[in-house]
Amino acid sequence: MVWSESEAAMGMHCPICGKKPVLGNQIARRGKAKYLGGVGRKVTGISRRTFKPNLQRIRVEVNGTVKRLRVCVKCIRSGLVKRPQKAKPFQVRLTP
Numbered sequence: 001m002v003w004s005e006s007e008a009a010m011g012m013h014c015p016i017c018g019k020k021p022v023l024g025n026q027i028a029r030r031g032k033a034k035y036l037g038g039v040g041r042k043v044t045g046i047s048r049r050t051f052k053p054n055l056q057r058i059r060v061e062v063n064g065t066v067k068r069l070r071v072c073v074k075c076i077r078s079g080l081v082k083r084p085q086k087a088k089p090f091q092v093r094l095t096p
Contacts, residue, residue, distance in 0.1 A: 012052060014072040016080050019053040059084055 013020045028045040032038025055070040061084045062069075071081050 012055065013070075014053055014055060014075060015069055016071055016075040019072045019074070021050045021052045024049060024051050 025046050026049040027043055028047075029041045030044050031041045034040050054073045056073060056076065057068060057070050058076065058081070059066055060069045060071065061067075061082045066084045069081075075081055
């Protein structure tokens with residue numbers, strides 16, 4: 001999914017790949033694993049939780065303009081976003 005101007009910004013949502021929070025379970029266990037010499041692990045509780053995407057606030061070049069977006073790390077590392085080119089620091093020209 002490619003980001004466009006018409007899409008509305010949304011919290012905890014990657015505009016590049018569409019990654020967003022998903023629901024899952026947090027499982028609490030007790031006991032020692034069999035391969036470690038125990039009698040096995042027992043589930044003592046299951047509660048709902050959310051898995052949130054790893055979003056970073058970075059500067060991205062979109063259609064020739066530089067914008068600040070919250071993009072997931074997977075998109076940054078895979079090169080799906082184009083970072084703006086840094087300008088060279090001010091240099092004094094010497095005229096002979």
